[in-house]
Amino acid sequence: MSHNGFMSLPEAIEKYLVYLELERNSSKLTIRNYRHYLERFNHFGASQSPTLSEPALITPEVVRNYRLYLARYADEKGLTLKRITQNYHLIALRAFLRYLIRHDISALSPEKVELGKAESRSLKFLDREQIDRLLNMPEISTPQGMRDKAIMEVLFSTGLRVSELVRLNRDSLNLDRHEFGVIGKGGRHRVVFLSDSATGWLERYMKMRQDAYQPLFIRYAGKKTEEGRTGESLRLTVRTVQRIVEKYTKKARLPVKITPHGLRHSFATDLLSAGADLRAIQEMLGHKNISTTQIYTHVTNPQLREIHKRFHRK
Numbered sequence: 001m002s003h004n005g006f007m008s009l010p011e012a013i014e015k016y017l018v019y020l021e022l023e024r025n026s027s028k029l030t031i032r033n034y035r036h037y038l039e040r041f042n043h044f045g046a047s048q049s050p051t052l053s054e055p056a057l058i059t060p061e062v063v064r065n066y067r068l069y070l071a072r073y074a075d076e077k078g079l080t081l082k083r084i085t086q087n088y089h090l091i092a093l094r095a096f097l098r099y100l101i102r103h104d105i106s107a108l109s110p111e112k113v114e115l116g117k118a119e120s121r122s123l124k125f126l127d128r129e130q131i132d133r134l135l136n137m138p139e140i141s142t143p144q145g146m147r148d149k150a151i152m153e154v155l156f157s158t159g160l161r162v163s164e165l166v167r168l169n170r171d172s173l174n175l176d177r178h179e180f181g182v183i184g185k186g187g188r189h190r191v192v193f194l195s196d197s198a199t200g201w202l203e204r205y206m207k208m209r210q211d212a213y214q215p216l217f218i219r220y221a222g223k224k225t226e227e228g229r230t231g232e233s234l235r236l237t238v239r240t241v242q243r244i245v246e247k248y249t250k251k252a253r254l255p256v257k258i259t260p261h262g263l264r265h266s267f268a269t270d271l272l273s274a275g276a277d278l279r280a281i282q283e284m285l286g287h288k289n290i291s292t293t294q295i296y297t298h299v300t301n302p303q304l305r306e307i308h309k310r311f312h313r314k
Contacts, residue, residue: 006054007054007055007105008053008054009042009045009052009053009054009055009057010042012054012055012096012100012105013038013039013041013042013096016034016038016096016099016100017031017034017035017038019099020034025187027185029163033088033092034092034095034096037088037089037092037093038092038093038096040089041066041089041092041093041096044065044066044069045062048062048065055097055100055105055106055107056105056106056107058097058107058108059108060108060112063093063108063112063113066089066090066093067086067090067116070086070089070090071086071116083116083117086116087115087116090113090114090115090116091115093113094110094113095110097109097110097113098110123265123269123295123296124256124257124258124259124262124265125256125258125262125265125266125268125269126254126256126258126262126263126266127266128270130252130254130256131156131263131266131270133252133254134152134248134249134252134254134258135149135152135153135156136252137248137251137252138152138248140204143208143209143220144220146201146204146205146208147205147217147218147220148244148248149201149205150198150201150202150204150205150217151165151217151241151244151245152244152245152248152263153195153197153198153201153202154194154198154202155245155260155263155264155267156198156263156266156267157193157194157195157197157198157267158192158193158194158198158267158284159192159263159264159267159268159284159285160182160192160264161184161185161260161261161264161286162238162241162242162260162261163238164182164183164184165217165241165260166215166217166235166236166237166238166241168180168182168215168216168217169214169215169216170206170213170214170215170216171214172216173194173202173216175194175199175202175203178193178194178195178196178199179191179192179193179194180192180194182286184286185286185288186288188286188288190283190284190286192284193284211231212229212231213230213231213234214230214231214232215230215231215232215234215235215236217235217236217241218231218234218235218236219234219235219236219240241260242259242260245258245259245260245262245263246259264285265296268281268285268293268296269296271284272296272297278290278293278294278296278297281293281296
């Protein structure tokens with residue numbers, strides 16, 4: 001902040017990002033995303049006349065122009081921003097304004113930043129038979145195949161986010177109790193459960209492991225020299241797990257291109273079709289708001305289907 005209490009827009013953004021890290025304990029990924037969105041806003045502000053030199057200059061008209069800017073934005077390859085991505089930029093701007101007001105810096109009310117109507121995303125998920133087909137794809141005679149089988153079994157049994165899966169260590173599992181704790185988004189702790197099948201495959205995979213490394217899932221490809229005692233450098237990345245699931249989806253010739261997140265959707269959909277309670281599913285998925293879990297009810301509501309069958313066209 002400069003001597004007369006004036007804070008420039010870049011300074012305010014920087015302060016907000018530090019606040020996210022220290023006070024809100026946000027994940028590195030969240031901070032990286034917010035930095036990206038707000039730097040784009042700052043870049044837009046610099047191109048305006050007069051330039052948006054300070055937060056107080058953000059008006060409803062500026063927000064309108066920014067939305068237009070996002071809608072027309074194209075990078076050097078001519079790629080535009082999806083509707084949902086445009087909304088993420090606006091959500092970040094809203095959160096930034098909320099922070100300013102909370103810290104007594106005069107700013108536009110966050111409510112004035114309206115989100116665009118995003119096209120509804122179709123949920124990609126597999127039914128029981130497709131799941132079985134996918135889970136039978138890995139060649140379990142190889143260490144890699146055994147690992148892949150265990151990964152997919154765990155994803156489908158627990159509904160874990162892929163970021164949660166790759167953080168798992170061998171000692172975080174309790175195979176006797178068929179459950180373990182995870183710390184998910186926003187530092188929220190929850191317990192997830194392993195099916196008999198997932199537990200069995202994890203046990204077989206662990207038996208096959210000839211090492212004492214901490215990470216539950218490690219890579220077998222690439223160079224293995226500088227890994228140290230913990231084997232931290234061998235931990236699978238999110239991207240690798242995505243590639244693994246992609247590979248077997250192709251191999252199984254499934255009609256939908258499924259991702260690890262698609263297995264999470266399949267897990268939730270499977271529970272719902274079996275009649276599980278929405279609140280329970282919210283707990284298992286680690287959703288902060290039940291509204292996030294509600295997207296699954298559009299996909300599968302056996303009662304509605306039954307009613308439709310009974311009363312429609314009779």
